[in-house]
Amino acid sequence: MIIRFGFVAMAMSLKNASPSQTMTVSTFEKIIDREAALRKITRIASSNLMNSLRILRHAVASGVHVYRFSSKLLPLYGHELTAVWDYFRYLAKDLEEVGKFVKKNKIRVSFHPDHYTLLNSPSQNIVARSIEDLIRHVQLFEAMGLDPQAKLVIHAGGGYQDKQRSLQRFIANWSLVPDQVRERMTLENDDRTFTAKETVQLCETVGIPMVLDIHHHKCNPAGTELRDLAEPIFNTWQETGLQPKVHISSPKSETDCRSHHELINADDLLPFLDISRELNQDLDVMIEAKNKDEALFQLVKDLAKRPGFVQIDGGSFRYRP
DNA sequence: ACCTGTCAAGTCTGG
DNA sequence: CCAGACTTGACAGGT
Secondary structure: OEEEEEEEOOOOOOOOOOOOOOOOHHHHHHOOOHHHHHHHHHHHHHHHHHHHHHHHHHHHHOOOOEEEOOOOOOOOOOOHHHOOOOHHHHHHHHHHHHHHHHHHOOOEEEEOOOOOOOOOOOOHHHHHHHHHHHHHHHHHHHHHOOOOOOEEEEEOOOOOOOHHHHHHHHHHHHOOOOHHHHOOEEEEOOOOOOOHHHHHHHHHHHOOOEEEEHHHHHHOOOOOOHHHHHHHHHHOOHHHOOOOEEEEOOEOOOOOOOOEOOOOOHHHHHHHHHHHHHOOOOEEEEEOOOOHHHHHHHHHHHHHOOOOEEEEEOOEEEEOO
16 A cells, blocks of 8 residues: 655745745735736746745655645735736746646645635625635646646535535535536535534535545544544545545644644554555545644654555655555 | 734634 | 634734
């Protein structure tokens, strides 16, 4: 069984390489010459894309094959202040260059639109804006020339006092989601509302893959066991040509279980790796830790000393029975 | 150079 | 019914 590790957005090992620089609304509004403000935003976006490329080069050089882009690549993209501006006209070359590097090096990439993106809201306006946000993320992948194996992951949404109705509303709203989004969409269990079991059932209903977050499951298990959920979750990936992806993070402390620690404690991950090994299931594991790539390297170093782990490169292992 | 309050977005809690 | 927490890196305005 093969395990590959990935990291999110930033690389702590690189200096001055933020992929998420931005401009606030108040700064934008203070610039009288709107055209100048929009050009400045475009310069920041270009820098974010070139820093993403630096991070990807660093990942490849380190043997890392899995990466999640920052969702803040294009400042204020989607805000009404910038509605007149065609970001892609000016950023096409940068996006293409990033995409070419991803394809050439076969890096598995994704986006995680943030928790304001809700497909199950009772407000049709919020649902409509969320779909627009998902489309904007898809447009980025398309401009990079990346096929539907480049995925989006979001949560099932809010509970709104009635989880069952809220799940039904997700299913009803799914008909509003265009194909270009559907074919890239995946869902992740969250740490307070929708459990892994509820999320995998929802994924089965709408026919999309599920990303298991091991830490969220620990916060929000509702009496379910990962051992029983692993197979159904893995099955949701069957048609995609991709191996299942899971998220791992370690709690900051016992009292603050939900926050992310700087590093990954291997003990938080090993039980699930053992389940996957029993099922002979290859896995991609996304590290969600404050120390980003350095948490990945630390975990790799730790696992390399343990029985059964045969290191392939800086970011992957063969895990033997 | 460094520090502190603020930031596009929505939901949930507690008062 | 409304203010504040939630999470986070980075801005913005102060020193």
